[in-house]
Amino acid sequence: MKFQLKNILAVLAIAITMFSCSNDDNEAITGEGNLKLEFDNTYKTADFAMNTNYTNSNAEVVAVSKAMYIVSNIVLTKEDGTTFTYPKSQSYFIVDEATPATLVLNLSNIPAGNYTKVKYGIGVDKTQWEAGATGQGDFLAKAQTAGMMWSWSAGYKFVAFEGTFTSSTVSTAKQFKVHTGQTGTDYNYTEVTLDFPKIALVRTTITPQVHIMADLSQLIDGANKISLSEAATVMGGAKLALVTANVSSMFTIDHVHND
Structure with a gap:
């Protein structure tokens, strides 16, 4: 008993x-909570460092002095499939390797919930650009100050990847520039969707931090191989389309902190 x-x-x-x-x-x-997206740049498997020599698959030795990209239009998906679109007026960020404070995007006033994935753009969507200079809010001035615009008529630079390189045919360090953005009839804006390896618990008392790895080597050494020895400046034409196609493969999520 x-x-x-x-x-x-x-x-x-x-x-x-x-x-x-x-x-x-x-x-x-x-209620509502906050979430952080942390962008951690790498070069292949190495932690990325500015002005450091890296060798690509074309046997070119690359040293990067500028690594910047625009992250925009963030959409978070909950485990039940519903989504939360971050307010468009607040959804444009410049990630700049040279400015550590820009590597973490602090997203606020997010409905509390269990989130399983994120979608974002690289660049400024065409609808936003077509809103005109007065429709850009504070971001236009930020992009101009950061050097992430060619001109208003030419539009934003979505990615700015610059530095020097040498190769078997280029013995003295030569400057290279790879920029994506609007060119002619091609807009070259692209979107990335990533699943979280574990649920991000957005709560009034919990601010998850999503650690996103960005492999910068993928820009010119991804599925599409870009030889800098053949074209040290890539800002348009067929090669730019190949670079844009590489962009979505740059990003993976390493882990999620719920604390």
Whole structure:
């Protein structure tokens, strides 16, 4: 009889605990919270460092002095499939390797929930650009100051990847520039969708940090190989389309912190 009573008490204790946890979970997913997207640039498997020599698959030795890209139009997906679109007026960021503070995007006022993926653009979408200079808000001035525009009529630079290189045919360091953006009839804006390796728990008391790895080598050494020895400046034409196609493969998520 004592054994049965102990079992009953144990079952009741577990039930009460589960009920309590369930109530806590329900309370925790109300309100709003924040989420951080951290961009960690690499060069292949190496932690990226400016003005450091890296060798690409074309046997060119590359030293990068500028690595910048625009992240925009962020959309978060919950585990139930519903989405939250970050306000467009706040959804344009310049990630600049030379400015550490820009590597973490602080997103605020996000509905509390369990999030499983993120989608974002690289560049400024055409609809936004077509809103005209007065429709850009503060971002136009930021892009101009950062050197992420050619001119208003030419539009934004979506990616700016610059430095010097040498090769078997180029013995003295030569400057290279790879810029993506609007060229002629091609707009070259692209979107990236990444699944989280574990759920990001946005709560009023929890701010998840999503650690995104950005392999800069993919720009010229991804599925499409760009020989800088053949063209040290890539800002248009067929090669730019190849660079743009490489962009989406740059990004992977390493981990998610829920603390």
